[in-house]
Amino acid sequence: MIRVLLVDDQRLIRAGLRMLIEDTDDLVVVGEAAxxxxxxxxxxxxxxxxxxxxxxxxxxxxxxxxxQILTSSPRAKVLVLTTFDDDEHLFPALAAGAAGYFVKDTDPAVLLDAIRRTAEGDLLFSPTLLRRLIDRALQTRIESPSAPADLTARELEVLRLVGEGHGNQAIADRLHLGVSTVKTHIANLLDKTGTDNRVRLAVYASKLT
Structure with a gap:
């Protein structure tokens, strides 16, 4: 069971999120904060x-x-859910240690999936935000890397789809794989490319020559 703390100053938003989360079998709200x-x-x-x-x-x-939460508990996982999708809010949240960033008009099923995957250790963003992060990184003057020689053909396929901003489920559907298999490939890719999270892996993939 994934235990969730809801933080929002609007009581109605918290109530709606609680109803959404507690309608599942694997998520539970253990507390709220305003x-x-x-x-x-x-x-x-x-x-x-x-x-x-x-x-x-x-x-x-x-x-x-x-x-503050990440300073005292480095393994804490925080998923931002906000009205704002601009860089002025996105980048400070990432710098503070947020593991994901979604806007409040996100489809409920997508949000529930994001909660599960962020709790499991994924670094997640809505597709438009991830594309912005990649595009901004591509504007930096960093020499384009070459793919490591030891990548398998399947790992190259997964890497390409990560670079396009696809999540684990979408990659699994496209390649006819199980989600757990995709996660294994991504873990191997992180190790082989020397990247430490999914965003950096996506940027790496987008820079490939």
Whole structure:
């Protein structure tokens, strides 16, 4: 069972998320917080598997709360769920240590999948945001890498799809593989390419010559 802490200053949003999450068999809401200060305190009390974090809140905002939680608990996982999809909110949240970033009009099924996968260790973003991250990285003057010689043909296929911004389920569907097999390929790719998370792997794939 994946234990979730909900952080949002709007009671109606928290109630809607609780209903969505608790309608599943594998997720449960263990607590709520209405601001960043309460979020930090509740995380320390509950130690949930995942925090679903709003950004704009009174007092301590979501970025600062995320930073405090990750400073005290480096293995904590925070999934940002916010109204804002602009760079002014996205990049500070990532710098604070957020493991994912989605906007509040995300399809409920996609959000539930993101909660599960972020709790399992994936670094996740809505497709448009991931594409922006890749595009920004591609603007930097970094020499294009070559694919490691020891990549298998299947790993090259997975790498290409990661670079296009596809998630594990989409890659599995396209290549007719199980999701667990895709995760294994991605773990191998992270090791072979020397990248430490999915975003950097996607950037690496996009820069390949």
């Amino acid at each position: 601001d960043g200060v309460e979020a930090v305190r509740r995380y320390a009390e509950l130690v949930p598997d995942l925090v679903v974090m709003d950004l704009r809140m009174p007092g301590l905002d979501g970025v600062a709360a995320t930073r």
